[in-house]
Amino acid sequence: MKYVDEFRDGELAGNISANIAREADPKRDYRLMEFCGGHTHAISRYGIADLLPGNVRMIHGPGCPVCVLPIGRVDQAIRLAREQGVILCTYADTVRVPASDNLSLMRAKAGGADVRMIYSTQDALKVARDNPGREVVFLAIGFETTTPPTAVAVRQAAAEGLKNFSILCDHVLTPAAMHAILAVEGGVSLDGFVGPAHVSTVIGSKPYEPFADDYGKPVVIAGFEPLDVMQAILMLVRQVNDGRAEVENEFTRAVTREGNLKAQELVAEVFELRDMFEWRGLGSVPNSALKLRPRYAAFDAELKFRVGYVEVPDNKACECAAILRGQKRPQECKIFGTVCTPENPVGSCMVSSEGACAAHYSYGRFRETV
Amino acid sequence: MCLAIPARIEELTTPGNAIVNLGGVRKEISLALVDDAGVGDYVIVHVGYALQKLDQEEAERTLEMFAEMGQLDELREEMTGGAA
Numbered sequence A: 001m002k003y004v005d006e007f008r009d010g011e012l013a014g015n016i017s018a019n020i021a022r023e024a025d026p027k028r029d030y031r032l033m034e035f036c037g038g039h040t041h042a043i044s045r046y047g048i049a050d051l052l053p054g055n056v057r058m059i060h061g062p063g064c065p066v067c068v069l070p071i072g073r074v075d076q077a078i079r080l081a082r083e084q085g086v087i088l089c090t091y092a093d094t095v096r097v098p099a100s101d102n103l104s105l106m107r108a109k110a111g112g113a114d115v116r117m118i119y120s121t122q123d124a125l126k127v128a129r130d131n132p133g134r135e136v137v138f139l140a141i142g143f144e145t146t147t148p149p150t151a152v153a154v155r156q157a158a159a160e161g162l163k164n165f166s167i168l169c170d171h172v173l174t175p176a177a178m179h180a181i182l183a184v185e186g187g188v189s190l191d192g193f194v195g196p197a198h199v200s201t202v203i204g205s206k207p208y209e210p211f212a213d214d215y216g217k218p219v220v221i222a223g224f225e226p227l228d229v230m231q232a233i234l235m236l237v238r239q240v241n242d243g244r245a246e247v248e249n250e251f252t253r254a255v256t257r258e259g260n261l262k263a264q265e266l267v268a269e270v271f272e273l274r275d276m277f278e279w280r281g282l283g284s285v286p287n288s289a290l291k292l293r294p295r296y297a298a299f300d301a302e303l304k305f306r307v308g309y310v311e312v313p314d315n316k317a318c319e320c321a322a323i324l325r326g327q328k329r330p331q332e333c334k335i336f337g338t339v340c341t342p343e344n345p346v347g348s349c350m351v352s353s354e355g356a357c358a359a360h361y362s363y364g365r366f367r368e369t370v
Numbered sequence B: 001m002c003l004a005i006p007a008r009i010e011e012l013t014t015p016g017n018a019i020v021n022l023g024g025v026r027k028e029i030s031l032a033l034v035d036d037a038g039v040g041d042y043v044i045v046h047v048g049y050a051l052q053k054l055d056q057e058e059a060e061r062t063l064e065m066f067a068e069m070g071q072l073d074e075l076r077e078e079m080t081g082g083a084a
């Protein structure tokens, strides 16, 4: 496949790997966080950790949208579907996230709730058009990549006068989460970030500049293919060696400094900052999520229905919170791979293929390195 | 959920929509978030929307960068006396 296969070439991977091995200083450690779940997946799937010297360590970040969704948010959607009889639409990964009372959206569906998995926000609008007598709620989750499609749908619903459509807005912001990671008390020490691919196509490389300028952390934005990630690691190693902290862009084929302005304008028209949002693992983070602007209040399920947010603690055995902060690795969870598996996830990190636990379970579990 | 690959626009359908080829699978997506994407362009597709056009020249440049200053190349050069 064009623009895919070339970026997975084994010989070139060997080349980049040799460069990293040659340039990484054996006298020091390189602790690099890949923020995005897509990168976590690529690193596990292509065994990138095996191509790195032992002193270059990848730490998984919180950039997996279903992983960071706290239980209380899933509970809200389940309550809407079960108690208020709405048709609840959401992306496929979300339905398996464990919630309170041993439920998930999938189990609620098995129990009779009308939960529908959709591929695109256009599908959710279609469900609303096809069911004029029912309320349709879209559980809108994700980082800056899924937010513009939600904005398009809300604007379209307003233009069409679709009165039975609303959203439960759980859209979150990448730079805010990166700030939170660096602010965690006793948090991980990091030498740099591999910046997200698709998020950056939308927001551009500019929002990362404070991490380089103010925190002194190098950031290299990388595409999703294995060679992209490896090249970004090499670029980070070089920055660390040179004592530089800059924002560099490896994914120039899709990311500019300004990003996708059209998408940004749409988002700004439809959404505004939430004062406070609770993340799994990071706790309550100010200005880290979005809500609908007052002019679109008619499409806000939190205003339309009575579904207040109730904070719920994670399962006691689950280490997702520490994993999302970069402080623990999946294999350090006592129930990893035994009680908690992708078929029967106990925590959110085991749900999506981008989650650190699921990625490690699928690809890395037989490799146990130290 | 964030996993996605570049797809080639094969045909423009209703205004603002297009059929793309995603590794052999034809799928209709929305072009609401990108300006002037046309047939033959590659776009990054995510949850049914094109997020950004792919710059084909930059893609070539990145591929060249992967091969740059490679230790393997240097080794090869040493072994062949620079004739490679």
Ligand code: SF4
Pocket: A317, A318, A319, A320, A323, A330, A333, A334, A335, A336, A337, A340, A341, A345, A346, A347, A348, A349, A350, A357
């Ligand atoms: S293995 Fe399961 S329970 Fe343990 S941290 Fe991962 S998701 Fe949570």
